[in-house]
Amino acid sequence: MLIKNVNIYTMDKDNRIVENGYVRTEGNKISEIGIMPCETDDGSNVFDAKGKNLFPGFVDAHTHLGMFEDSLCFEGDDGNESTEPATPQLRAVDGANPLDGYFTEALLSGITTVMISPGSTNPVAGQIAAVKTYGKRIDDMIVKAPSAIKFSLGENPKSVYNDKDRMPITRMAIAAIIRETLEKARKYYREKTKYLSDPENIEPPEYDEGNEALCRLFDGEIPAHFHAHRADDIFTAVRISREFGIKCVIIHGTEGHLICDELKGKCLGILSGPFMTDRSKPELKSLTPRSPGITSGSGIHTAIITDHPETPIQYLTLCAAVAVREGMDKMNALKAITSTAAELCGISDRVGTVEVGKDADFVIYDGDPLDITRRPFAVFINGKLIFS
Numbered sequence: 001m002l003i004k005n006v007n008i009y010t011m012d013k014d015n016r017i018v019e020n021g022y023v024r025t026e027g028n029k030i031s032e033i034g035i036m037p038c039e040t041d042d043g044s045n046v047f048d049a050k051g052k053n054l055f056p057g058f059v060d061a062h063t064h065l066g067m068f069e070d071s072l073c074f075e076g077d078d079g080n081e082s083t084e085p086a087t088p089q090l091r092a093v094d095g096a097n098p099l100d101g102y103f104t105e106a107l108l109s110g111i112t113t114v115m116i117s118p119g120s121t122n123p124v125a126g127q128i129a130a131v132k133t134y135g136k137r138i139d140d141m142i143v144k145a146p147s148a149i150k151f152s153l154g155e156n157p158k159s160v161y162n163d164k165d166r167m168p169i170t171r172m173a174i175a176a177i178i179r180e181t182l183e184k185a186r187k188y189y190r191e192k193t194k195y196l197s198d199p200e201n202i203e204p205p206e207y208d209e210g211n212e213a214l215c216r217l218f219d220g221e222i223p224a225h226f227h228a229h230r231a232d233d234i235f236t237a238v239r240i241s242r243e244f245g246i247k248c249v250i251i252h253g254t255e256g257h258l259i260c261d262e263l264k265g266k267c268l269g270i271l272s273g274p275f276m277t278d279r280s281k282p283e284l285k286s287l288t289p290r291s292p293g294i295t296s297g298s299g300i301h302t303a304i305i306t307d308h309p310e311t312p313i314q315y316l317t318l319c320a321a322v323a324v325r326e327g328m329d330k331m332n333a334l335k336a337i338t339s340t341a342a343e344l345c346g347i348s349d350r351v352g353t354v355e356v357g358k359d360a361d362f363v364i365y366d367g368d369p370l371d372i373t374r375r376p377f378a379v380f381i382n383g384k385l386i387f388s
Helices: 101-108 156-163 171-197 207-218 231-244 291-297 313-325 330-336 339-344
Strands: 002-009 018-026 030-034 046-056 060-064 111-116 123-130 142-152 224-229 248-252 268-270 302-304 361-363 378-381 386-388
Touching: 002 361, 018 378, 030 224, 046 060, 060 291, 060 313, 060 339, 101 142, 101 313, 101 361, 101 378, 101 386, 111 142, 111 313, 123 171, 123 207, 142 207, 156 171, 171 207, 171 302, 268 339, 291 302, 291 313, 302 313, 302 330, 302 339, 313 330, 313 386
Parallel strands: 002 046, 060 111, 142 224, 224 248, 248 268, 268 302
Antiparallel strands: 002 018, 018 030, 046 361, 111 123, 123 142, 361 378, 378 386
């Protein structure tokens, strides 16, 4: 595929904009980026963008897409296994339905990659997956799985298990369950590491699916994503992460803008949102759309999320536009749904920027993608034109 006569917003570290350029793809990857004119005699299919603007496919860094299904109640509720507080063995890929209608709405909104996460009722919730939004079989859509482990702090676990009259019903108990689970996994990881160093003389630990998943945290292969709204919960996430030497990303970070100086440098960043919702529980009392602008402005890496279905996924660019209206730098807002989102999810080797070697995922606009009156003109995934 050759996309020509297009202004390319690469979203790379230099924020390069290639005016009147072209992008060539080979298979599902970007093979060449240049300035017009270009040679087209290599047999490429040609898409003439006629001066429009090309961006990386948008990335929503925290959703429950396909796990809380459109128009269904319990029958389509596969996001929370709220019968056991520690479930690291659960995999989002086993609960997400790619034929749910919201996958199509994501595509029509230019969102080409999403993080699909278990819900937030359990202190240790399970394995997050990064997937593309186009396909019928989830196995064919995976970018990275697991891409993170989901942990949850605060009112959601408290509320669910208080109703069941069982632990945890306090923040102390939530933290204790997370620590106990991580300590068991760390012991398992050490035993497994010893076995792999000398398999002929050392017995392996008894196989445990949950511990296997958590081992990736200690390898540094994937980060921990902590659901945390209140400032004290955010710092509990940081505290536990430092105790166990694992990488930490804060999901939501509703009070993150109140603690920028104290938080900077202590986590990888914040997946900010949803902020276009009501203050439905006490820990959301400081909810404001100004938050992502304040945290990113202070130097904390900040992505913008919908937390679909809390905010329907098709409004990701609307969320970014509102953040700009409320003070966020526009380039930071665009990065918050492209490159920064990909970095915080550990998938920036594949998506989030327009660079040679990356996946050929693009969204083309006739104008500004943060203009809420605009729709995508065209969307490509893996070098394939999905619609125009």
